[in-house]
Amino acid sequence: MSTTAPALELDGVGLKIGGARILEDVSFGVARGEMVGVIGPNGAGKTTLFNTVSGLLRPTEGTVSMDGRPLGPLPIHRRAAAGLGRTFQTSSLFPGLSVVENVRLAAQARRGGSLSLLRFPRRGDAATAVAMDRLDEVGLTPLAGASAGGLSHGDKRKVEIAMLLATDPSVILLDEPMAGVGSADVPVLSAIIDRMHRETGRTILMVEHHMDVVLGLVDRVAVMHHGRLLAIDTPEAVMADPTVQSAYLGEAV
Numbered sequence: 642m643s644t645t646a647p648a649l650e651l652d653g654v655g656l657k658i659g660g661a662r663i664l665e666d667v668s669f670g671v672a673r674g675e676m677v678g679v680i681g682p683n684g685a686g687k688t689t690l691f692n693t694v695s696g697l698l699r700p701t702e703g704t705v706s707m708d709g710r711p712l713g714p715l716p717i718h719r720r721a722a723a724g725l726g727r728t729f730q731t732s733s734l735f736p737g738l739s740v741v742e743n744v745r746l747a748a749q750a751r752r753g754g755s756l757s758l759l760r761f762p763r764r765g766d767a768a769t770a771v772a773m774d775r776l777d778e779v780g781l782t783p784l785a786g787a788s789a790g791g792l793s794h795g796d797k798r799k800v801e802i803a804m805l806l807a808t809d810p811s812v813i814l815l816d817e818p819m820a821g822v823g824s825a826d827v828p829v830l831s832a833i834i835d836r837m838h839r840e841t842g843r844t845i846l847m848v849e850h851h852m853d854v855v856l857g858l859v860d861r862v863a864v865m866h867h868g869r870l871l872a873i874d875t876p877e878a879v880m881a882d883p884t885v886q887s888a889y890l891g892e893a894v
């Protein structure tokens with residue numbers, strides 16, 4: 642393992658499903674503390690790329706590595722144990738439990754425990770303290786005792802982020818964090834993601850359709866097109882790139 646290796650690295654990643662080539666020779670790294678956004682026209686391969694990193698799909702060529710260590714065939718839960726965190730889906734919240742109890746379960750899982758309901762609640766324990774810290778980070782402290790099922794969609798997404806942070810991942814994968822979120826909540830969630838990147842120096846790979854959100858948040862943008870990496874550079878350089886502009890021809894950029 643090299644200490645200079647990127648926190649997350651894709652090297653020649655390809656994926657064929659049946660006869661169809663979905664990803665081809667995708668290579669890029671995300672440095673420790675860097676945030677990279679993945680964009681591309683519809684069908685470009687963003688979701689598939691994300692799934693090969695998270696472990697949902699196994700690439701048919703190439704490798705995905707963390708800190709220079711290839712993840713190989715590690716399943717999703719083993720990748721999580723290795724420090725690769727992805728947002729929980731809204732559907733993974735326990736609607737009948739309070740907000741803090743949901744986040745506490747995630748903190749407990751990180752500490753080597755199971756998601757056992759037998760182990761909570763014990764106010765004042767370490768997992769609850771972690772949960773309260775993470776709720777503070779996403780601005781949900783006032784709603785800690787509220788039932789998760791009654792939250793707005795935007796607040797549920799904040800709980801998902803708090804749950805992700807409670808597992809203390811070294812590399813964070815954000816899969817369309819603004820999907821389904823009302824327009825009033827988009828700037829709020831953007832600010833939360835910005836803080837979790839800039840103030841705490843977390844390493845983040847984010848797929849997101851809201852182009853303006855991506856360009857405003859990330860250090861670099863990876864542009865996918867027809868399953869290939871078309872460009873990776875700063876937002877300004879990527880948007881000025883004629884090959885990127887022509888890939889988006891006919892689409893609102």
Ligand SMILES: Nc1ncnc2c1ncn2[C@@H]1O[C@H](COP(=O)(O)OP(=O)(O)OP(=O)(O)O)[C@@H](O)[C@H]1O
Nearest residue numbers: 658661663681682683684685686687688689690865
């Ligand atoms: N299991 C599969 N079998 C065959 N083709 C697939 C499969 N999964 C995805 N594809 C195809 O691969 C291409 C990339 O899909 P993907 O969903 O990764 O793109 P995307 O960039 O996330 O698109 P969108 O912006 O519309 O969400 C598409 O043409 C899609 O139809």
